[in-house]
Amino acid sequence: MTAAIIDGKAAAAALREQIATEVARLRETDDLQPGLAVVLVGEDPASQVYVRNKGRQTVEAGMLSHTHRLRDDTSETELLALVADLNADPTVHGILVQLPLPPQIDEQRVICAIDPAKDVDGFHPLNAGALANGDPGALAPCTPVGCLLLLREQFDNDLAGQHALVIGRSNIVGKPMAQLLLQESCTVTIAHSRTRDLPALCRHADIVVAAVGRPGMVRGDWLKPGAVVIDVGINRLPGEGDKARLVGDVAFAEAREVAGAITPVPGGVGPMTIACLLRNTVVAACRQAAVASRLA
Ligand SMILES: NC(=O)C1=CN([C@@H]2O[C@H](COP(=O)(O)OP(=O)(O)OC[C@H]3O[C@@H](n4cnc5c(N)ncnc54)[C@H](OP(=O)(O)O)[C@@H]3O)[C@@H](O)[C@H]2O)C=CC1
Numbered sequence: 528m529t530a531a532i533i534d535g536k537a538a539a540a541a542l543r544e545q546i547a548t549e550v551a552r553l554r555e556t557d558d559l560q561p562g563l564a565v566v567l568v569g570e571d572p573a574s575q576v577y578v579r580n581k582g583r584q585t586v587e588a589g590m591l592s593h594t595h596r597l598r599d600d601t602s603e604t605e606l607l608a609l610v611a612d613l614n615a616d617p618t619v620h621g622i623l624v625q626l627p628l629p630p631q632i633d634e635q636r637v638i639c640a641i642d643p644a645k646d647v648d649g650f651h652p653l654n655a656g657a658l659a660n661g662d663p664g665a666l667a668p669c670t671p672v673g674c675l676l677l678l679r680e681q682f683d684n685d686l687a688g689q690h691a692l693v694i695g696r697s698n699i700v701g702k703p704m705a706q707l708l709l710q711e712s713c714t715v716t717i718a719h720s721r722t723r724d725l726p727a728l729c730r731h732a733d734i735v736v737a738a739v740g741r742p743g744m745v746r747g748d749w750l751k752p753g754a755v756v757i758d759v760g761i762n763r764l765p766g767e768g769d770k771a772r773l774v775g776d777v778a779f780a781e782a783r784e785v786a787g788a789i790t791p792v793p794g795g796v797g798p799m800t801i802a803c804l805l806r807n808t809v810v811a812a813c814r815q816a817a818v819a820s821r822l823a
């Protein structure tokens with residue numbers, strides 16, 4: 528079997544189209560222009576690319592984009608002061624502080640300082656708790672929501688009863704992914720670095736979401752034939768000349784021979800993450816302005 532390739536780039540473009548339509552309507556009828564502030568501390572090249580793409584796509588959707596670039600040696604106090612300013616700024620409806628942060632800054636303290644209503648990453652404990660409670664209004668983390676939208680499309684919106692294996696248990700991807708799949712009535716297994724016999728677990732899974740950060744870790748012969756594979760991993764390997772080559776956490780060529788459908792890297796989950804960030808920003812803006820949204 529050769530797997531269908533799940534086109535995240537196209538799905539993300541379609542979602543951004545819907546978002547742009549909704550933003551145009553909000554600006555016209557409610558005089559509301561959703562605004563997203565992105566804060567980048569330091570100069571990690573991958574983060575720079577990501578932050579640039581976000582800024583561009585925010586503007587293309589008709590929204591306001593505020594980008595704050597801070598030095599690598601920024602103190603926690605300085606960053607918390609900026610977050611407080613953004614919390615108080617009525618033109619900012621969504622705040623994203625790019626992770627990871629340099630070691631002198633306590634990430635949890637910064638995440639907790641963001642107004643939960645503006646926490647479009649869905650990382651604040653209040654939003655994480657709302658997601659765990661199954662609150663449909665929770666602002667949920669963008670990457671797992673993007674994965675879920677791709678999965679729903681594969682399963683005609685009915686994931687009930689599917690065996691889902693999530694590899695990785697971070698607060699950003701693995702844990703919220705598991706919560707969302709559970710909410711869809713999947714039977715969910717969460718694997719991590721201490722999991723025993725991951726290949727055997729994987730062979731039982733109808734859905735595999737790999738969010739590990741290890742290039743090509745999930746092998747073709749780990750997969751149940753026909754499984755749907757969502758590859759969250761973004762790993763940069765040395766490529767031709769000084770260009771990096773992006774690869775996922777799944778050995779793509781092998782997996783393609785066994786899986787029913789698989790996301791590529793790049794062009795899979797990554798573009799969906801940004802589209803979902805824009806969507807969360809519109810939803811957050813509508814709530815802050817007490818205006819009905821047609822997106823949520
Ligand atoms: N496409 C996108 O939009 C995004 C992509 N990413 C990418 O996804 C990947 C994961 O990101 P993130 O969740 O932040 O990463 P973390 O490093 O925070 O988490 C990695 C997880 O993988 C687990 N793990 C590590 N080694 C193994 C192993 N050998 N077997 C099983 N599990 C293992 C770890 O287990 P333990 O907890 O035991 O240490 C941990 O839970 C990265 O490549 C990242 O770049 C991230 C965010 C967005």
Ligand SMILES: Nc1nc(=O)c2c([nH]1)NC[C@@H]1CN(c3ccc(C(=O)N[C@@H](CCC(=O)O)C(=O)O)cc3)C=[N+]21
Binds near residue numbers: 670793800801
């Ligand atoms: N507060 C916070 N929120 C995040 O959501 C967050 C973060 N910090 N830190 C870093 C990770 C990583 N992440 C990506 C998003 C999009 C692509 C993406 O668009 N990738 C393109 C390729 C882009 C390229 O060429 O580098 C693709 O996969 O096709 C990648 C990675 C969000 N993250």
